[in-house]
Amino acid sequence: MASDSRAAVARFIEYLRIKTVQPNPDYETCTAYLRQQADELKLKFQAHEYVAGKPVVVLTWEGTEPSLPSIILNSHTDVVPVFEEFWDYPPFDAEMVPTEDGKDSRIYARGTQDMKIVGQCYLEAVRALQEQGKRLRRTLHLVYVPDEEIGGHDGMSKFVESPEFKALNAGFALDEGMANPESTVRVFYGERAPCWVKFRARGNVGHGSQFIENTAAEKLTPIISHLMQFRQEQFDIFKTPNADGSARTLGDVTTTNLTLLESGVQQNVVPESALAGFDIRMTPSIDYQEFRQGLEDLGKKHGVEVEFTQFWGDNTLTSTDESNPFWTAFKGAVDGLGVEVFKEIFPAATDSRYLRRAGVPALGVTPLANAPILLHDHNEFVTRNEYLDGIGFYITVIQAVANVK
Ligand SMILES: CSCC[C@H](NC(C)=O)C(=O)O
Numbered sequence: 001m002a003s004d005s006r007a008a009v010a011r012f013i014e015y016l017r018i019k020t021v022q023p024n025p026d027y028e029t030c031t032a033y034l035r036q037q038a039d040e041l042k043l044k045f046q047a048h049e050y051v052a053g054k055p056v057v058v059l060t061w062e063g064t065e066p067s068l069p070s071i072i073l074n075s076h077t078d079v080v081p082v083f084e085e086f087w088d089y090p091p092f093d094a095e096m097v098p099t100e101d102g103k104d105s106r107i108y109a110r111g112t113q114d115m116k117i118v119g120q121c122y123l124e125a126v127r128a129l130q131e132q133g134k135r136l137r138r139t140l141h142l143v144y145v146p147d148e149e150i151g152g153h154d155g156m157s158k159f160v161e162s163p164e165f166k167a168l169n170a171g172f173a174l175d176e177g178m179a180n181p182e183s184t185v186r187v188f189y190g191e192r193a194p195c196w197v198k199f200r201a202r203g204n205v206g207h208g209s210q211f212i213e214n215t216a217a218e219k220l221t222p223i224i225s226h227l228m229q230f231r232q233e234q235f236d237i238f239k240t241p242n243a244d245g246s247a248r249t250l251g252d253v254t255t256t257n258l259t260l261l262e263s264g265v266q267q268n269v270v271p272e273s274a275l276a277g278f279d280i281r282m283t284p285s286i287d288y289q290e291f292r293q294g295l296e297d298l299g300k301k302h303g304v305e306v307e308f309t310q311f312w313g314d315n316t317l318t319s320t321d322e323s324n325p326f327w328t329a330f331k332g333a334v335d336g337l338g339v340e341v342f343k344e345i346f347p348a349a350t351d352s353r354y355l356r357r358a359g360v361p362a363l364g365v366t367p368l369a370n371a372p373i374l375l376h377d378h379n380e381f382v383t384r385n386e387y388l389d390g391i392g393f394y395i396t397v398i399q400a401v402a403n404v405k
């Protein structure tokens with residue numbers, strides 16, 4: 001833990017108060033804050049703008065063996081919008097509210113869980129290690145990316161393609177995970193891939209009182225039925241326990257949701273067009289290209305246009321066995337802390353997918369056990385002790401992975 005926990009909490013609060021909220025995040029103030037941190041910690045500071053106004057900030061602490069592949073400690077700086085009227089405390093004040101037993105305080109702010117706690121813990125862990133006079137073998141790059149919450153297309157996606165990224169010579173990365181109401185810390189070694197597909201049907205029009213044939217809705221209906229049936233099959237699998245009796249997780253199955261329906265102008269007019277859009281998340285064990293082809297064939301069979309607005313075709317997983325020395329180091333460190341980890345596939349999409357596809361093994365971890373899942377929710381909070389324990393977690397874990405030989 002940091003030697004001065006009061007100051008560590010004050011810095012977290014300062015970070016939380018920066019309104020990096022989509023759709024107009026204040027990245028300028030955020031970058032100034034990170035520059036200040038870099039100055040205090042004597043870290044090399046770089047800000048790269050692959051898209052104007054959307055900085056990727058890299059803070060570097062050189063290791064004693066800088067030729068070894070480095071460690072990326074990644075976090076995104078943006079946060080999702082709020083419905084302020086549903087919050088008990090202003091979402092960008094980071095108010096500290098004592099818990100009922102008086103032993104802790106809740107810090108309420110958008111981004112506490114997702115994921116400013118992680119970004120600030122990295123900084124505090126480096127500060128504590130420096131105060132202890134430690135040097136690490138491998139170079140650390142604390143990477144602060146924009147726009148993860150809207151897909152990372154102008155952030156991590158562009159960064160991993162850049163010469164600046166290649167120059168980092170990264171060998172391993174830590175990124176975000178998710179809180180766990182259970183007692184274990186969730187560790188994500190892969191992600192489900194987004195497949196966002198739209199089916200647009202066009203058909204005959206006419207008076208709503210007639211038997212019009214080949215209407216747009218008539219063409220779209222079997223497609224919706226087909227995908228709803230697939231949804232049910234997967235849901236049934238999800239509800240069936242594993243052979244060892246444990247519950248399946250979302251990462252084990254493919255989910256399908258009908259999220260867009262557009263059609264119609266007036267109730268007695270048969271519409272010319274109808275659209276159904278689905279948010280499908282593919283579990284990494286299926287063949288993504290085959291799945292995509294199946295959707296294209298489905299559209300063709302019913303004479304309907306198919307458009308993929310998002311399709312992630314890579315299912316690289318991070319090894320969680322002895323073949324990956326960073327996993328061994330990570331697991332040994334958390335075991336030493338008495339923390340039990342639960343390995344999972346992340347149900348949604350994070351910037352880790354860009355890192356894994358670029359060949360950098362990544363683990364997604366947010367050290368919040370016995371904590372409600374509040375990302376994107378009203379009244380998002382973490383407690384002061386969770387934050388301070390998080391710093392302790394990273395002090396141990398960062399040393400372990402950065403000292404891998
Ligand atoms: C396909 S880009 C969208 C990214 C977003 N990420 C999260 C973590 O919510 C999602 O999975 O919906």
Ligand SMILES: [Zn+2]
Nearest residue numbers: 076114115176
């Ligand atoms: Zn996040």
Ligand SMILES: [Zn+2]
Nearest residue numbers: 080114149375
């Ligand atoms: Zn998020």
